[in-house]
Amino acid sequence: MKNKDHITIAHGSGGVLSRELLDEYVFAAFSNPYIDQKHDGAVVPVDGQLVISTDSFVIDPIFFKGGDIGELSVNGTVNDVAMCGGIPAYLSLSFIIEEGLALADLKKIICSIRKAAERAGVQIVTGDTKVVEKGKGDKIFINTTGVGTLHLKADIRLQRVRPGDRIVINAPVAAHGMAIMSQREGLTFESDIVSDTQNLNKMVEVMLDRFGEEIHLLRDATRGGLAGVLNEVAEDRNIGIHINEEAVPIDSQVAAACELLGIDPLYVANEGVFMAVVSESVAKEVVELLRKEFHQTESGVIGECTESHTGKVVLNSHLGGKRFIYPQIGEQLPRIC
Amino acid sequence: MKNKDHITIAHGSGGVLSRELLDEYVFAAFSNPYIDQKHDGAVVPVDGQLVISTDSFVIDPIFFKGGDIGELSVNGTVNDVAMCGGIPAYLSLSFIIEEGLALADLKKIICSIRKAAERAGVQIVTGDTKVVEKGKGDKIFINTTGVGTLHLKADIRLQRVRPGDRIVINAPVAAHGMAIMSQREGLTFESDIVSDTQNLNKMVEVMLDRFGEEIHLLRDATRGGLAGVLNEVAEDRNIGIHINEEAVPIDSQVAAACELLGIDPLYVANEGVFMAVVSESVAKEVVELLRKEFHQTESGVIGECTESHTGKVVLNSHLGGKRFIYPQIGEQLPRIC
Numbered sequence: 317m318k319n320k321d322h323i324t325i326a327h328g329s330g331g332v333l334s335r336e337l338l339d340e341y342v343f344a345a346f347s348n349p350y351i352d353q354k355h356d357g358a359v360v361p362v363d364g365q366l367v368i369s370t371d372s373f374v375i376d377p378i379f380f381k382g383g384d385i386g387e388l389s390v391n392g393t394v395n396d397v398a399m400c401g402g403i404p405a406y407l408s409l410s411f412i413i414e415e416g417l418a419l420a421d422l423k424k425i426i427c428s429i430r431k432a433a434e435r436a437g438v439q440i441v442t443g444d445t446k447v448v449e450k451g452k453g454d455k456i457f458i459n460t461t462g463v464g465t466l467h468l469k470a471d472i473r474l475q476r477v478r479p480g481d482r483i484v485i486n487a488p489v490a491a492h493g494m495a496i497m498s499q500r501e502g503l504t505f506e507s508d509i510v511s512d513t514q515n516l517n518k519m520v521e522v523m524l525d526r527f528g529e530e531i532h533l534l535r536d537a538t539r540g541g542l543a544g545v546l547n548e549v550a551e552d553r554n555i556g557i558h559i560n561e562e563a564v565p566i567d568s569q570v571a572a573a574c575e576l577l578g579i580d581p582l583y584v585a586n587e588g589v590f591m592a593v594v595s596e597s598v599a600k601e602v603v604e605l606l607r608k609e610f611h612q613t614e615s616g617v618i619g620e621c622t623e624s625h626t627g628k629v630v631l632n633s634h635l636g637g638k639r640f641i642y643p644q645i646g647e648q649l650p651r652i653c
Numbered sequence: 654m655k656n657k658d659h660i661t662i663a664h665g666s667g668g669v670l671s672r673e674l675l676d677e678y679v680f681a682a683f684s685n686p687y688i689d690q691k692h693d694g695a696v697v698p699v700d701g702q703l704v705i706s707t708d709s710f711v712i713d714p715i716f717f718k719g720g721d722i723g724e725l726s727v728n729g730t731v732n733d734v735a736m737c738g739g740i741p742a743y744l745s746l747s748f749i750i751e752e753g754l755a756l757a758d759l760k761k762i763i764c765s766i767r768k769a770a771e772r773a774g775v776q777i778v779t780g781d782t783k784v785v786e787k788g789k790g791d792k793i794f795i796n797t798t799g800v801g802t803l804h805l806k807a808d809i810r811l812q813r814v815r816p817g818d819r820i821v822i823n824a825p826v827a828a829h830g831m832a833i834m835s836q837r838e839g840l841t842f843e844s845d846i847v848s849d850t851q852n853l854n855k856m857v858e859v860m861l862d863r864f865g866e867e868i869h870l871l872r873d874a875t876r877g878g879l880a881g882v883l884n885e886v887a888e889d890r891n892i893g894i895h896i897n898e899e900a901v902p903i904d905s906q907v908a909a910a911c912e913l914l915g916i917d918p919l920y921v922a923n924e925g926v927f928m929a930v931v932s933e934s935v936a937k938e939v940v941e942l943l944r945k946e947f948h949q950t951e952s953g954v955i956g957e958c959t960e961s962h963t964g965k966v967v968l969n970s971h972l973g974g975k976r977f978i979y980p981q982i983g984e985q986l987p988r989i990c
Binding site: 325326328332353354355357359361362365366367368370371372373374396402409410411412441442443444446447448451452453454457459462463466473474535538540552585644645 | 662663671699706736746748784790791889922982
């Protein structure tokens, strides 16, 4: 293994090789007035209430159908800021790299990060790079922390969820998890399933512009899937949530793969799906907005909040029955994000 | 290995076990109005220019003489915010835990984080926890990202460094690196060497209150040691820096350990040492402040910036000679922070 093609421990030393790596790979990719200071931090302007969110990404494999760990690490954090009603503006970027990672792979990942940051309209303003010995990490882990200002019309709080509110989702469920699973397990029969990773902040910003306080809560359905976030809301707010199974959009290939593997798609991780709890009065308009202006053609109202079945999520199945959707206990699929 | 005493993959799933881990360990430790929202992000008030800094901590061993990875992960990021002239207020906290970590160790680390955050006067406002399989990480990696407002009197920029400026440091060098090295290599003969990890933000805040724009640059001497930061400044500013060897404080035991192992203490990592480039007119007062109000009894003026030897760091040795201090090329000690 040659030093010039792969990451070595010396790249993490704080010496000349560290600086070269930063100059050639990181600073070259993310030039802006803040990161160009090459300091250990950045000074940036803000105005108003601040939204902060952090996520570490440990997904395996690092390159997958529909994206890679770099794109995911931007979208994931940008989306979390958006789910708080924030307009993400700045990201920090921190790598933990396993010795031996090909520099070509690092370059690809950094390129994805740059593109995803451009799409989401955020700037990478500060960062950090550490290297660990072979066998003490797994290729690369990425942490991003997102900072933005709170949308002036946002009042996103669990306490605002109330009976009668509608549950809107923007896109079909289970694509990300099934893309990772099929690739990791070598299930070539589902080769067309791609991750749904996308930035949601632009949609959320326009939703808040348009509907303001009628948007009561936003959650992206990542680890634990749609079932996970619905249960969190039902339990923490002590409210019932009724979901119509046939209203939940799912791609037919994804559904087939789930059925074949005996997996409930409601528990499968997504990376571009959020649910919005909104006033009944605006639910249809929110769906129209997402469909027409953001090409979320499968967006729909999937259910509502109720006074009955407090703390529970109830699924009205397309066969006419009802069943509880319980939170999952342990892992369905580790290292999905 | 029992589930109830150790971290399992299921703790990272986003399911019930993830929530229990968060509730019992994280939310219980860091309760404040922001983190109590239990959302994927936090909304916090700020006012003015924002300072952001991020660091991932991968130190091995995770418990060491004088501190642990938890304390380090607070101090390191708080210090980076301070070095930018920021007054750190909020931290995000992200864990990447290797399957099998003892929950008792996690608890100890979280306790250290809480204490260190209290000392530094910062609040943990949001976080993330991921679990990776045994052999794909190393016990625990921690990312913290710090956010604060820029001190109103701060004008900390490389461009402000000029010939005649004095270099002040606050504390003896090389303690952190030698503490880690002696512990990792089982060198019991140096058993009294403890890491110098400490938060520097309170000192910096008072320095800026008192001396404002006379403080031209601040850098903490972590990876790469004092030699690393001095070379960065000399090179990036294209200025000479002359250091008086006998003015650089070092603990006698640390010096003895360095000599025995043939290590130059100027290259050894510190976690509680910063250098300030200040106007000549205030240099002595800065030292007095650090000594009297912050118990930095070894603080002193160690050198100055010059028009000669641009881009270089020159050491005036106590024997009367001069030599260049070059930046280090590769690793001295991996995973020091």
